[in-house]
Amino acid sequence: MPNTVAAQPQSSEARMPRSESEKRIAAIFCEILELRNVGRDDDFFDLGGHSLTAVRTIARINQEFGVDLPVRVLFEAKTCAQLAHKVDLRATVRPAQNQSAGRSWSRFSPADPERPSSAWRAPT
Numbered sequence: 001m002p003n004t005v006a007a008q009p010q011s012s013e014a015r016m017p018r019s020e021s022e023k024r025i026a027a028i029f030c031e032i033l034e035l036r037n038v039g040r041d042d043d044f045f046d047l048g049g050h051s052l053t054a055v056r057t058i059a060r061i062n063q064e065f066g067v068d069l070p071v072r073v074l075f076e077a078k079t080c081a082q083l084a085h086k087v088d089l090r091a092t093v094r095p096a097q098n099q100s101a102g103r104s105w106s107r108f109s110p111a112d113p114e115r116p117s118s119a120w121r122a123p124t
Contacts, residue, residue, distance in 0.1 A: 021065070021084035027061045029041035029080065040081040044074060067091055 015033045017026040017040045024040040031054050033044075049057070061083070062068055067090045077083045 022080045025080045032057045043078045
């Protein structure tokens with residue numbers, strides 16, 4: 001059943017999502033909260049969101065953007081603009097952190113000479 005009690009965003013053009021990330025997050029907010037429009041500065045919880053919809057929203061954002069944000073991020077960054085900023089930061093940092101993408105390190109294979117930690121190698 002659509003949320004008819006939730007506050008509707010103001011229709012000012014300046015409040016509409018600007019970046020591609022903001023637009024995608026606004027679409028997710030609309031889908032989860034069953035709204036027609038969401039402005040870039042509209043608070044997720046003021047629009048009718050709650051802890052269960054926050055979990056669903058973060059799951060969709062993680063899937064859509066290929067990131068791994070914890071649910072608490074939505075409690076800290078409650079608007080599309082704030083959340084898009086967090087997502088964009090995570091998306092740009094993530095590839096650099098995964099420089100060994102494609103490699104699978106096993107805790108039980110200590111003989112890999114490329115592994116920098118001596119804790120992974122047998123003493124010589």
